[in-house]
Amino acid sequence: MTGKGEPPRTAARRPAAVRPLPIAVDTMGGDHAPGEVIAGAVEAVREHGVRVVLVGRAPLIRRELDRHGTVGQIPIVHADEALDMGEGALASRRKPRSSVAIACHLIKQGRASALVSAGSTAGVVATSRLRLKGQQGVMRPAIAVTLPTRPRPTILLDAGATVDVKPEGLVQFAALGTAYAQILTDLERPRVGLLTIGSEPGKGDKVTKRAHELLAGGSHGIEFAGNVEGHDLLSGAVEVIVTDGFTGNVALKTMEGAIRTAFSEIRTAMTSSPPARMGALLQRRRLQELRDRLDPDSYGGGVLLGLNGTVVIAHGASHARAITSACELAHRLAAGRIVERIREQVAATRTSRFGRWTHGERDGADKTPDKPSDRTPDKPAAPPAADTPREGEPPWPLNGDTSPERSEPRPPRTE
Template identity: 35%
Template sequence: MRIALDAMGGDFAPEPNITGAIAALQADSALNVVLVGPQDQLESQIEASGYCGDRLSIVHASQVVGMEEKPTDAMRQKPDSSISVCWKLMAAREVDAVVSAGNTGAVVASGLKTRLFLKDVKRPGIAVTLPTLAGHAVLMDVGANPSARPSHLYQYAVMGEIYAREVLRVESPKIGLINIGSEDVKGNDLYRDTYRLLTESPLKDSFVGNVEGRGLYQGEADVLICEGFVGNVVLKVSEGMADFLMKEASKHIIGNLDVERDKAKQAFQDLGKRFRYHETGGAPLLGIDGICIICHGSSDAHSISNALRGSAMFKDRGINSQIAEHLAQKPVA
């Protein structure tokens, strides 16, 4: 499998990207990674790392999109950015996947510009995995499509259900619609219309209805659907709250222990891994005819390595072919 890695994406690029790529190559002999970015800079970084294998190559890109740049402006003003070149490589079928820890908006905008969608997909969406009391759940969309229509949310339910089954190994995923109340009349027109669509769709037996924000982490559903604005707010609040609670709990509990402090500290560290994006690597942009994994801007080498290896798993489990097959057999207007 050949993956284009945006070597210049992220807060600390390119060092963690190159280190993560090498770690992924060492862990999986079937991977080939193409680093996209300024050739001279990347060559010197690879030389400094000591890597001398033949499964790590470079494709030159002369421009870099900053983390704070407006995506639409960046795509117009920087056609040779590392993000754009990654997508061009996948559109030309020179790579199977794109992985980037760069400007999320620019990654999505560049992908939408290519129109590299699976057949019948109306708008791709970003899916993230969240821990719950029941295990894990898929939340979708978290930012790719803030102006969704009911048909978009229905397709997110289709894609999220397949992702939960194939990646999270949930045998029969339950689908919930994030809303401000559990009653079917709650929410604005988008959510009321989506509720009706889901209850009349082929997914009706898997649909458990509306899920309020407080039910998200209770495991009320395995797939949680919303439009990108709401999803992004939910995700960012969740990240901040998890970090706050872990720090406060660790400070107050471990600080008051007289014995076995090291064991308690290790327990908190193990628990914290359930909430760290480093462990999952990144979030897939589902609906793309190819594979796109979007990583957190502060991703370290461990996170990048996991994202690269996760791309291979995505391909091996045939997620895209299942999405295309489902949407082709059961179209929803």
């Protein structure tokens, strides 16, 4: 595990700093913004030594910092607008000066190492894809979430960033997840499982079966452990579980709902009779600890992987504690050089396996698809060419820096 005090060895354009770059915290996203968000950020600074910069309406932030007695100790970058919780992809274009857009700009400028936001997932994903762009070689980004298994957490991706995925996309998710798990678990070769409906290789839908073939065919840097099933989300059988954003999102919400229901029913059962209530008093502390561990509000949130910068998306309902965890996680990933690791991991995957499906072609453009359905443009993009926009997506480029000037945020003013 990379120590907290270690300076991040990040991209060359960033100044060689003794101290790590701060984490940009979006103070305007989330159900309990700005109060709980700022409280969580202050806690991260005070108790965990994480450097942060607060992005949002400066007067509001100052008022909150005043309550914590930390005015002048934490830098503030002003932003006028917030992404509304209901806003999706379009908001990212309509609001070039939103707090999330400004925070992304800080990362691009090398003034922050990562972004933490509890804003609407769709809005944060769209804005950061637009502002930070996809990493070289990464076809589609994925949201990785950490499940509360023991002794090591299990990483599930994609939890909802990319819903219609090709088999090749799932292989890349395996590479993204491997890079993430290396930092989080300290394992050199974390085991990767493919989420499907049976343990045998032939089980699954068409996309999953093909992804299994690709993953099993060779493994430059990916320790493929075969298929896993729904009950493995909490079994700790592997460190990384790979699936498409549709299945992953449904599975994650199902798991959270089931745990919540189990606890709520148990609480009812425990207080349904006088002796049971007496029993509940005796167990209160242990059960609270357990509840805390399994509660999405503590382990929850996700990391958007595959962009030119680390984006940690906390639950919309995050209280201070969840924001503190998110800041710590962002700090750890930045210190672990997640973007560079992903670049290396994906490059290794391309060398070993992309050759199999592009038949050695260097450029996806002249690739002859095997089947008509292969014609959708979710191809392995040859860097550094700009990606073609995909169906149902806003037409901004994922790679390359060709977004119209007017949609770029003006340089933020720091206080």
